[in-house]
Amino acid sequence: MPVKGIRTVASARNGVGAFILQCKRLDFHYCNFWASSRGMLNFLTKDLPAFAREHPQIEIRVSPRPAKHPVIKGHYINGHEKAICVRNLEPEDIMKKTMILKEASGDKLKRTKKPVTSVNESVRGIWSPYHGDLRGV
């Protein structure tokens, strides 16, 4: 057989075709009695329904966690989870924290040094010392 095929798997590029939001579930925990949950309770009654309507792709769970500070937990497609404690925070601040969790990818935070990372090969190829016009200095 002159040529054989090599079996691989085409790699995903999230956002090139469809964009899959990486946050798949948000858990909101609150306590009915502790004062640190006051802002959270306000957030749950006022802002959360609108947030849930805007983001139907996120499963939202609300559950009491008595005698504990309120917490938001995000569960991600890569299997990781992130938790933010929101004790004594106002509803607006809790909304900001929720957005942080919603927009996260689930990976550990890392510094991006290049503006673009791409799997496509560059138009001019990889520089090679044996090609192109050689010119002396």
Place this chain on the structure above:
Amino acid sequence: MAASIAAPKRPFLTLPFLLPSWTDSLSLGAKRHQSSYRRTKQRLRVKPDASFGPSQQGRDQIIYNPPSSAPSVYHTPSKFLPINDVRRAMRADTPSGPNVNELPSVHKTEAERKYHLTPADIEEIRKLRLNDPMTWSRHKLAKRFECSPIFIAMVCEASPEKKQIQKQVLEAVQSRWGPKRRMAREDRKLRREAWGRDE
């Protein structure tokens, strides 16, 4: 590509620090002082390629700078394009590369194809190899009939007994190999397979 190394922009004698008497004491390039900095810097100031400058006639022009990289396989060679493909006509007036006849060949001598063997010769090759395989090996037959050993392998096959003997000889030789040689041979084989996958 020694030919394409351009000559220095200035005459050699106007750069006195390049003269041998200086280089003995200075060991050029290794040391750089405040006094010599400007001179070395000046040499690096090369005039940019003409295509980078402003256009001369004030009209549009195409700048062709071939990329200094290996060509991509997705760039189909013009010869491989179908006749009705537009790219064939578009590429017609691009400058062609170096003249092929001037480039050195990979092989030292090009094997000349003679096509001189007759069916009777081939019958004789087969007979010799079958009857006396120990004397008439592939290389000896090739020498006698003035063809390549590959051609001998194409027209006839060794007898099973000869193959068995050869296998035993090979095993005996390989049994004396130490781990280093064995691993080196295996690595070589793996590298050779990697060529086909272009790795």
Place this chain on the structure above:
Amino acid sequence: MKRLQLQRWSSSVLSPRARAGSRLHQQLYSTGLRLQSTASPLQSETSIPDDVEHVDIGDPGMMRHVRRVHKRKTQLQYPSPPVDAAIKSPKLAALHARLYLPSRLPVQTLARTLVDASADRNADFNNEALATLGHDLLTHYTSEHLLCNYPRLPLSVIFAAMYAYVGPKTLAAMTKEWGVDWATVPGGEVDPGLLQFKRIDPGTKVDEVSQLQSPRPYAAQKGWRMTVSSKIFYDDEFGDAIKGSAASNEGVTTEMASATFVRAVMGAIYLHAGRPAAKRFFEQHILSRHLNISELFNFSQPARDLARLCARENFEPPVAKIVSETGRKSRHPVFVVGVFSGQDKLGEGAGASLAEARERAALAALKGWYLYSPLNPRVPSSMEEEGAAPWKPAHVDVGEVIV
């Protein structure tokens, strides 16, 4: 082009008579009467079957408890979740929104795509029929994309590229990337947003579970030579021998169940939202994946193949010439060798020895031939769009080099 009526199609595929005489068809008559329209055991909390209705308990709390217990009992009697549980599942609704599925695709059907045939044998409730349709669509769209974009690809590479785009491994990876979890054990009480299948017993050899059902004559003979072109005729889309489905009591692997799910989603979109939506879904989720086709080639003797190719196409025989080199007498020499046919350069390769560079150059030349892509290629299914330009025939090549 006359369009097929989707409604007529969908009814025939959603019912198990999709392919008459198939396994689905036989199952319909072997299993009892459980129809999708009447299957939901509890329409709501108020409509309770007779046996509970007649029990009169004064205490409302007690009544609620009895109802819950009764509901659980009715759920447990089915192998997969009831149809009306799909509306209440937040996981399912989130998955529907995450994949941007068309609103015409109801969550009930999405719930059905998540039930594998190993979890629920009843063909009215599992995803087998949808997956069959989805698999045909996926492979059809992928193969037409490959054939129109790279008309000269050798068949073995087409098989490999098909496998890379819509093979079971890729589809299983997609299931993970979509955030679909699977239930440990399937059942009626499980959340319908989870993928449900019966797992294969650990230690079972997967190849032995599914019996060979290849139409190829003498398929059971092990060491027999199989030509590549016979694979088009006898084998499946990836060049593998066609396998029968697993025995009734066996489970499936996670990879197989995930692949079936993705195919079923494709089939469901086609049935409910039509052809354009299915095409869009394919382009967004499958064609958008990255695959470098030039890395799928594995040549054994590229120089010989190139010589055959040049002879076939009436080009001058290929000649290898050194383009540049460095360090010939050093420990790490580099040679750049070009393969020329007449005055035209066909390919170029760099290597640490002349033999390697020559081989790589021949390989680059062959890839240059095989990876030819016409300008602005169109696929036949683009003619189904509204107001499509008149069809121009696609480039058809004579075929790969045969040595």
